[in-house]
Amino acid sequence: MSTEIKILKQVLSKYSKPMTLTYPSTVAPDRRYSQIPEGLRGIPERDNDKCIGCRACYFVCSGRATSIYDKDAKRTVEIFLFRCTFCAHCQEACPEEAIKMTNKFEIAVPDREDPAARVLTDLELLKCKNCGTPFVTKKLADRTYERLMEKIDPIVKETVSTDYKKLDGYCPDCKRAYGVDFDTHTKKYVWLEGI
């Protein structure tokens, strides 16, 4: 009996105030949600301007939620939230910091095909100048050139830059097949001269 009295005391001590939140209702905004911590991993969001379609997120995705389709000179990068484990690997892997985990979590959707269940980015594909096959996104090509120029040794910068421009716009197959015709500077001694 004494245990029951103890329980009763404990029950009555905070009896006047229920601890329930008012969740689906918005009448009391400060008592609507439970704690949302700083680093809560909610829906991933992709910045469409920053994304270059490099497929880094595709290779690290643990739930195979990220998929990439190339169709009609258009690359679609997609995160299917139904398969997403919200692990933030894509956020870590993204070289352009385009993917960011938000702390939104209310994503109940009534349909598999619902647009809210997918995070989509459309990117333009570059066509090969020679054979016309789309092979790389325009942004990726530009960004590669930029980064190459940023990090390269100043001695070889000019040579590489001219060579790059000669090769630019051809798909890997065409580069291999017609490599001789491009007349690029492949000699290694250019680099050795500097030493």
Place this chain on the structure above:
Amino acid sequence: MLDPVYTVLSLIIIVPLALFLGVIYSFLIRKLSARFQWRVGPMFRMYSDLKPLLGTTRLLQPLYDILKLYGKETIVPDVSRRRLFVYSPYLSLIFAVTAILFIPFPGMPLLSGVPYSLIIASYLLIASTLFSILGPVASGSPWAAIGARREVELFLVSELGFVLSIFAVAIARQSLVIWDIANGGQSIYLALLTVAAGVLMLVAMLGKLHIKPFDMPEAEAEIVAGPYTEYSGKLLGTYYLTKVFILYGLVALFISLFLPPLATSVLWLPLYLLAALVLVFLLTAVQVLNPRYRIKNAINWYLKVVIPLGILNLIIALAIWLVV
């Protein structure tokens, strides 16, 4: 009192009234136990922005549950004894409704003036419980069978306490008519008996209503939903309706037997309702403070505590009858 027109009218009125009060009592049990657990429970006033979708008040939440069950598909298992399975909820309901006709309400003596109405009412309540055991047994589900067995065991001991307490009162008041008992005066000795037998009746009510220490027939963590595992739709709704009526009936019987003048005149109505609220509060407090007994412990407890208390009651009652 014996005006036939008034009696017939009150018989017609009491059924919806009992349903309403029973629904309010079961709402209160849910709400109070929710508040005991520091949560809100079914809401008196819905949040203003959710009103269009979810309704303004949930005062009638148990009734909504029952109505919803009536609107659902009813599944009858293949292995069940179909006739018994289907009819026993309705029979249980009929017995419960008939039982409440013998229990007086303030301003409505109903049929409580007929000879031996106390015995009739208690028999009808027992019959109602009996059919809530028979139906599950006919369903052919092992969970229902275990639940029904537990219910039988609990029923045997809790019924003993129930009978001992009501007969102690009957002996002390020298009447088997509920209306006479409800009309009787009070004295110090009778008040003593009221306390002793009232506690006994409360304990018996716990067993009959499956309130927490004695809810092993419906123990959801152990045996799915107990006796009601195979029931769905209308039939389950009928059982829930029966429960509501039995809750009302037991509370009304308690008040008319142990708090005598409250169930007679219309003027006592506020006090009657207050007494009912206190009773419901007591039941809820017991429910939230206790874990579930095992069936063995429950029977032991009944045999060691309740039955001696019942016999003590009988002795007090006999003493009152013989001495006073």
Place this chain on the structure above:
Amino acid sequence: MGIIDKSRIYSPWLYHLHCGGCNGCDIETLAALAPRFDVERFGIQLVPSPRHADILLTTGCVPKQFIPMVKRIYEQVPEPKVVVAVGSCACGGSLFYDDAPDNYAILGHPDLLIPVDVYVPGCAPKPEAVINGVVQGILKLAEKRTKK
């Protein structure tokens, strides 16, 4: 709208079907039913038998041995009913399921077996997200009523 149709929205009963998985979603679901988010405010109750339920709440990927049970439990829920899939495993299979290499043990998301009405992605979803999904399920229940 009749009183029975209304009460169908007012008291949706919930059956929690755990099809296999890591238990994360189950813990969050039970947190949604606990005093902090007390769903009994809206008449939602957790029922122990599928025959009493209106909403079937599934969590986890379905292992191949569990296929008959999932089908049977779905069939035992009386009409009208709504299925809410909670968690990424129950929505799309997540880590445990892939279309191309067939897994010897795991079939995949329950959507392959039973028609799911509401999906609640998340790994695991917060209790608020679960309640949000259940509320959408109630809306679907209302829709199913109007069709009949």
